[in-house]
Amino acid sequence: MNSKERKRIMRTITIFDTTLRDGEQSPGVNLSFREKVEIATQLEKLGVNVIEAGFAASSAGDLEAVREVARVVKNASVCSLSRSVKKDIDCAWEALKDAESPYLHLFLATSPIHREYKLQMDKEKVKSRVCEAITYAKQFFSEIQFSAEDAGRTEIDFLCEVIDVAIKAGAKVINLPDTVGYLTPCEYAEMFREVIRRVPGIDQVRLSAHCHDDLGMAVANSLAAIEAGIGQVECTINGIGERAGNAALEEIAMAIKTRESFYKVRTTLNLKEIHRTSRMVSKLTGMFVPGNKAVVGTNAFAHESGIHQDGMLKNRETYEIMTPESIGLSESRLVLGKHSGRHAFKDKMVQLGYELSEGQINHLFVRFKELADRKKEITDYDLIALVEEKMVHSQDLFALESLQVTCGNKSMPTASVQIRRMTDDKTFFEAACGNGSVDAIFKAIDRVVQEKVVLVEYRIHSVTQGKDALGEVYVQLSQGELNVRGRGVSTDVLEASARAYLDAMNRLLRRKGHKDSTAERAVTTS
């Protein structure tokens, strides 16, 4: 069977987005009228089928927002939630009467605990209220969804009875929510299978899943319900919603797409709008998306470890089951950090436009690993700084091996340096005091190199942002007529200062032809 034929026989899952209703029930989230309209417009671009824009009876502001969303949105049904009371239904109609396809979402809890304590209604009262509410709403709405709140904890016999009443009264969509995120995927799927087996006329309505993430199973439960044969899932962008949130739309959408041959269903979503929608919802709700969040987290298409990066460079399918392009991101990221390997490092160097020999790559890779041990993520700017540092260091006479500085507001700053002379591989140790840490470092280096120089200029600035940013130090030294500059980079400004000073010394010595650079008096090893 080719892909066209497969699509023709696959059933289409209706995507009911409740970001603007259940999503807005996230503690701390309050979307303005304008923000709701902005998100709804983006949801329409994403291609969702139903937008639950709010709960019209909850406030005059929400009624107006639902009305405005319904006025603006043309390619999705716009819906308002409503309790099973006339006043709420009237408010929903007030908000939706001019909508292109008005859709009412009525609900009433059915579980024993909700009946007894919250509603104080017995089973008969619940059934008669469902019937009355749907019958009343039918005079306004042709599209009515009924939700049996807390269906997941409702006795299955009673649940079937309520659904039967709702269908007979005129509901077109039956939603069975796992309101408190209690069920396992198998249990949730079994509940739907049972209802499908037992309720007459169930095939005439659309069955819907609405899952909460209290135990982290909202998406798994929604997918299990799809396997059981339902036709609609209710979800929110980034999985926001009451308590631990709802099922995340982007996760369900990508699971269906990536595992199409397993689920054998499709959606009308324009998946390329997923990333944009996620960012918009995160920005307008103030609900930060964790880096490791599936599909839309900043790390979802980022690879840090050397073995993975090597695999990605050889064939991206080694470590990616879906492409970033499919959700509207431009590309995967190979993040250089302490777990990265030579292949990714070399690839990055080529991307940055450097043509380096194997030897240069090897040397730079050592510096890169040293830096990566201290810095969480290495940016392009950090790498450029390292390469530039390396390019001037290739003919160095002296190289900094280690540096130690002690200072305090009541003690004299002291610096000890360990410096290797490259011509004969001798290591020199020196220490010196100074009127500041930088001064002490420079004096210790002077003792090794034994050149009389004047420090003409010292400048420091940050290459990148953040508290682990690379510091870049420039120094200018003079010796008689000779003027040299030096540059050093490190996450530690004192180390950057030592590197810059030694760099300037090396340039000075090169200019002088290395002739009088003896450092024999310093203590040596090997």
Ligand SMILES: CC(=O)SCCNC(=O)CCNC(=O)[C@H](O)C(C)(C)COP(=O)(O)OP(=O)(O)OC[C@H]1O[C@@H](n2cnc3c(N)ncnc32)[C@H](O)[C@@H]1OP(=O)(O)O
């Ligand atoms: C699972 C869910 O997400 S359900 C949706 C939850 N969302 C919201 O509650 C947000 C909007 N809510 C609101 O603005 C307010 O709660 C309102 C305007 C709806 C109602 O406010 P109030 O009249 O002050 O009532 P309050 O919220 O304190 O209590 C809810 C009342 O509705 C009743 N109720 C709850 N669900 C339903 C229902 N589906 N149908 C009929 N009555 C219901 C409760 O039993 C309680 O009734 P009581 O006052 O007779 O005890």
Ligand SMILES: CC(C)C(=O)C(=O)O
């Ligand atoms: C209103 C209903 C559908 C709901 O949000 C829930 O049960 O979680």
Ligand SMILES: [Mg+2]
């Ligand atoms: Mg809910």
